[in-house]
Amino acid sequence: MRVVNIGAPHFAAALEAQGVEVAQADWRPPAGGDMKLIEALEKLSTPAVAEANAKALAIINSGHPVLVDVGWARDLIPGMQRTTILHSGPPNRWETMSGPQRGAVLGALMLEGLADSPEAAEALAASGEIEFRANNDHGCVGPMAGVISYSSALFVVENRAFGNRAFTNLNEGYGKVLRMGAYAPEVLEKLRWINAEVAGALQGALRLMDGGLDLRSLIAQALHMGDECHNRNKAVGALFLREMAPYLARAAGVGPEALARILDFIGHNEIWFVNLSMAACKATLDAARSIPGSTVVTCMARNGYEFGLQVAGLPGRWFTGPAQKVRALYFPGFTEADAAPDIGDSVITETAGIGGFAMAAAPAIVQFVGGTPELAAELTAHMYEITLSESPVYSIPAFGFRGTPTGIDIRKVVETGILPSINTGVAHRLPGVGQVGAGLVHPPANIFADALLALAEAAAPQTAPTRRYDDPI
């Protein structure tokens, strides 16, 4: 006797226990069988939603991010005060901040001269005098703790197709760095150097370039060079440097020693480009952030406490759930017990169809995040099931140059139960330490369900209710 079991696997287990040969089909009821969700899905299966989504996808797929300038947060971010701290993820308060984000805040307050010790910084952070804001609500993104303060140098990325701009800080490299929650004096000294000499030279170089640096082109090339441009940015960083180096050499006021120092720093920081990759994706997605009725995800971000999501149909509204544990490869000397939960704005890359969604383009990344090249390919393949389109610009050679899965549809996530697959770094759970590993993670499932219900609720009542097959004519 042979049985094909569809659905709940415990039936299969029971049959197998009786010696019956069972083939378990990988079928689950849509939306886990939850009737409220199924009704919401039905309500959002209209031509109006399809049209709104088509609009969102057209905008995302024609996004054209270009690095046009370097400036400083004090000049670029409206309302930025010395007491303003921008951070990664959905909005957060000092009380609920994760260790690495707290550490970065302490560092930033000392960097800005508002405190002269970690203890004084902590007292100030808890005093209520500091205004904490979410990067993504201000056109910004930052990896890990994502802290941007008054004197932070920022890259300015313009979406050439729509004119909107996004900002990101400059990557600090490896070791003890603010973005991982470290705040020792040498961390701040390096940051000061980056915000002054490195940023100044890059500004000078960019202003010599005609039309800026085309980030879309760099990312497209890098996806053919083993990068997925979230956790692996080795090729794209080298491409960035080869484009910028002649302009850095020509930029006024940079002597040979300073130039060598800058070239060395950028060239040997293989994650240098991740901030630019993020800003490119942010500029691309922000153009689609407000499209009534659309079920396309326009923002995902984490702060180590919560994972937040925004959807085009409900602009500016965060749907949040608990930040998850990362399945990671740990650096020598560290274990899961050291890890902070999922943190950083870098998941904006997956939201735009690269990063984990393009992992099949980056088989060598498994040496860093774990798994096998086959698994990397499978993870990307799954993402086509929850996205609405394939990028016309970013493609995967190993998939016969198929476009990367782009445009996450919350309906598809809820219907299939497949969650977005994210590549990420892992910070130590305590302030002041740094990175401890890298791995794979998912958002919490509830945020997709919550966004779906909210969208269904917001949807205008249908003037002509959908006819059902069993309705009397």
Place this chain on the structure above:
Amino acid sequence: MRVVNIGAPHFAAALEAQGVEVAQADWRPPAGGDMKLIEALEKLSTPAVAEANAKALAIINSGHPVLVDVGWARDLIPGMQRTTILHSGPPNRWETMSGPQRGAVLGALMLEGLADSPEAAEALAASGEIEFRANNDHGCVGPMAGVISYSSALFVVENRAFGNRAFTNLNEGYGKVLRMGAYAPEVLEKLRWINAEVAGALQGALRLMDGGLDLRSLIAQALHMGDECHNRNKAVGALFLREMAPYLARAAGVGPEALARILDFIGHNEIWFVNLSMAACKATLDAARSIPGSTVVTCMARNGYEFGLQVAGLPGRWFTGPAQKVRALYFPGFTEADAAPDIGDSVITETAGIGGFAMAAAPAIVQFVGGTPELAAELTAHMYEITLSESPVYSIPAFGFRGTPTGIDIRKVVETGILPSINTGVAHRLPGVGQVGAGLVHPPANIFADALLALAEAAAPQTAPTRRYDDPI
């Protein structure tokens, strides 16, 4: 009635014509059934040959090429005169030179001030006063026409494991270039600049580096970044630049404008590294060029007229056959009718286990040489059938980080009839034009058979003849 046909496919065709369903098995008799070759294979199936090959493989697999200096042919190549011309492939004469190689010779004679017009150069080349030598016989390699003359700047690559050195000229980039047979005034002007300013700056930079630039490490990284380091050198070129740029900035006597020009030239020449890849492979293989009894291929090279091969057991002896037609993708405006036959020393990369042998690592290369990513993977997979080992250093992520197929055994080539698969550029067949495309090519089959017979002949008579299963005891 169903028939499985093994061997000659015309039987299958005859059966099919009679409506019989036929499955054609891909079986061929060893060495095409040639009894002389089968006897030679038997004679070379001894423990002594296995031992010699193990020695060759140990040497090749521990090769450690490092870029240590830049110099000039007049100083580096023993016996180099102003009237000496080194060229790619096996030894050649003016009378039998292919168009692109002739063009490059004309350019070199004008560059050296020995002729002031192409006509005068042609008369000199044909006069017998010019000594033509094969690069590979002098520790050199050069892509395409491969012409190296008295004032050519050369990279010096040292095999750190064994102390031997290899030399190669500096890549000229795209468009009208000497290596493709062009010799117009602007070609020579660019060459003069490369041999002076670019070479001088690189020499200065390398002499500031502690221990030189590790080419083995760069190639190993690039194979995880979509390069195969023969026809695709995009990642490895960017890695080269990111390593060299800080030293170029520090190198004495290079002003900002010159530096910018050099960084721009190297950074935007995506085949810049092919010469270094070739010299790295040459230095690696040369350490194994003389191992009595070994059937491992240590050199392959073409000059557009002939394809030449050397084997470790018969050092310095060339086995040659006709240069083949390339199956190519042609640049707009060109067709197969414009193509010169297979040319250049760059097949040294396949001989060392990269290039076409690592094509599975470079799926995006098919956009340049034709085919599909699947074909690229298949071609590499086949190469494991004619090689004796897998590189412990160079690996292919898509094959689960399997080492590249390394150490071509002429016995395996003859036995299986599988020829090495080579990625290559294609030059115009006439002097003075340039590159017309890129594609895939094989060596002529006879050179493996000829080398096998010569090795069998050279093998010492066996003191104890091999016993056969049917010999009386």
